[in-house]
Amino acid sequence: MRLSIVSTGEEVLRGQIADENALFLSRALVDLGLEVGRRFTCGDGLDDLTRTIAGALRDADALIGSGGLGPTADDRTLDALAEVLQAPLEVCPEALERLRRAFSEMGLPFTDNQARQARRPVGAELLDNAVGTAPGIALEREGKLIFWLPGPPFELRRMFSDQVVPRLVRWREQQGGGERQAQRTLRVFGRGEGWIGEQLAPLEATIPGLSLGFRADLPEIEVKLYARGANPAELSARLERAEHEVRHLLGDVVFSSGQTLPETLLDLLYERRLTLAAAESCTGGLIAKLLTDIPGASVSFLLSAVTYANTAKEAVLGVLPETIREHGAVSETCARAMAEGVRRVSGADLAVSATGIAGPDGGTPEKPVGLVHFALAHQSGTTASRRVFRQRTREAVRALAAAHAMDMVRRHLLGLPPLGPPAPPKHEAR
């Protein structure tokens, strides 16, 4: 069961926008256990569209395309589909009525060209668009499924989840002799894909019907569990067992089933009615940015002091000038003083700090690029840790440092020991 993905539009082709839809669809199809055969991108010209659709369809058992369903003259997807399928276009009266109603509700005039969106190749089904105007297309032709969705990612995602996924699942069950599939995601921080893969190597052989996938969403890693089975009870039992085994093999570096590290941390803080502050040097506001990306963060996250200059560390956090003179701003002593300082100033229950050398310059043999000192100040004292992130870019060092700081707080809240070096694979030790 191999699928083709087709993206259309001059803006994608010319690199004015990234092809978000192809990335989303690839991931979503893999998550459904389907094989992505090839992806194609073409512009708005009728000839390119027709050749691309015909080629993509020859190549696979099903096709999902997007874009070019709108009301304007450069929206030619329906014409191309009609040509490839040798099925003339007809206006769907119900879709036309829905469109008219939608425009009247928005108080907008219904111009003639809008009616173009109610067309469909004879034999096709129109998929309702809950968050836009252009409907999608679904049809079957010689045993192959064809879906075409609107180009705006927001509309595509909604229509895919609500209307395409159920049809694909049904189709896969028919093709696979009734076999079902389900998946679950666990998220890991503090170990690389290589180590994770080794730890989990024996698992697929141990649990029948299970396969594993890994995806780096740096600095976090996603471990995907895919289970196949005859019925929902079997699937659920397999996933339960697999999650249990993965957690056993990987240990406490698994921090959630699905949520990101900032989300996990904010939930933990909220559950315990605790507040957090941060003192950031090399991370430069990234810890604050990641936490406040999440609506409602203000309940638990009070303050980040982004003290990039040493004078700011002294003035805002009360770090002593002699601390910086004797140990340097990148030192355990300074990290401790920063965390304690921001905890005092903010009145937060917990405070975390990061001070290091993000690079690309500024390293020395004793304090190389990538060295970061962290501290966590809490009611009963202050703990510190030190890491050297050997990544090549400033961006990667900063992302790892911000995640490590958040993970330090998570581990403290859960009563876990500080993250140490990885243990040898457990299955070898058995």
Add this chain to the structure above:
Amino acid sequence: MRLSIVSTGEEVLRGQIADENALFLSRALVDLGLEVGRRFTCGDGLDDLTRTIAGALRDADALIGSGGLGPTADDRTLDALAEVLQAPLEVCPEALERLRRAFSEMGLPFTDNQARQARRPVGAELLDNAVGTAPGIALEREGKLIFWLPGPPFELRRMFSDQVVPRLVRWREQQGGGERQAQRTLRVFGRGEGWIGEQLAPLEATIPGLSLGFRADLPEIEVKLYARGANPAELSARLERAEHEVRHLLGDVVFSSGQTLPETLLDLLYERRLTLAAAESCTGGLIAKLLTDIPGASVSFLLSAVTYANTAKEAVLGVLPETIREHGAVSETCARAMAEGVRRVSGADLAVSATGIAGPDGGTPEKPVGLVHFALAHQSGTTASRRVFRQRTREAVRALAAAHAMDMVRRHLLGLPPLGPPAPPKHEAR
């Protein structure tokens, strides 16, 4: 002169990584004035590779592909090229020697499979890889150019700029009867693409050999000037005149030729030996993050106080409790107190603040989602401004607010008036 782009690799196809190479190549080719015909993505299988390369080559006058040139068994691009071109593979002795030397310099053993990377289809040229091991491929076949580059984006970009661009430029000049092309980029903040497009509408007709392109790099907009001409002097005169006209038509919302807004601001501060601090509420550290993304920011950027909680605004910035009680945290009065507070605490020459409602919830009729108050405190006083960003997402509101805050500082440093509503198009007023 139409080009095909081919990306290969299971990780791209399965959505484990975004297709950065296709995006980069699309943009780079458009910048060279070449037409991107279609893009193709396939996995590592020999059959898929062969069909994709053959199809992509039929489709265009030139092809740029990437990936699958490495030493392992799943790197099958060379075999596929050999099959499509009907040209057997041969080992290039110079490339083999370079590879051996590179491995010996790195102190690594040279295994047999590494020699696979020194192969080329008979008649092809190997392109040296300055930052990796696998060489690239360049060849001409029946008047069509074919390039194949290593998959790692870092290696691809370097080899494309150093070795593919000069060959493409020569080829374009041959095809175009000796006509040359050059381009320049101007960056804009504070106006939408629609307004910019309208303002610049008459320009292509006024300046012969000029065409324009727009790219949203939100919240900034890039205006690209493409000039064609017979010789370098003509090109340069055309671009000069075009830049002059664009700056005249758009006014002071053009902030740079190439640099981003954070880069522009840091350069301005550095030139004038001035320091900056920020007090951030709704932007949650994003201003600090964007500035400290740039190495060396610490010279000019001293501190950001990310005071998400009202208590933090009081404790760190000295905002009076009655200010928040009477006016609310999202108010001009509070924004002014925040900017003045962080300027006092940090000792910076300039201080900017942002406090608003990023959404998605928390809005009221008087203070809707998207409302942000800004203030800028400097030696001779404090100025304030207010914006309502009507974008749909929290992310967009935060990005616009951070950029507006930085632009406020830029305008102040250049003695420009605050950004007002857009003027009617100048060409209509003539």
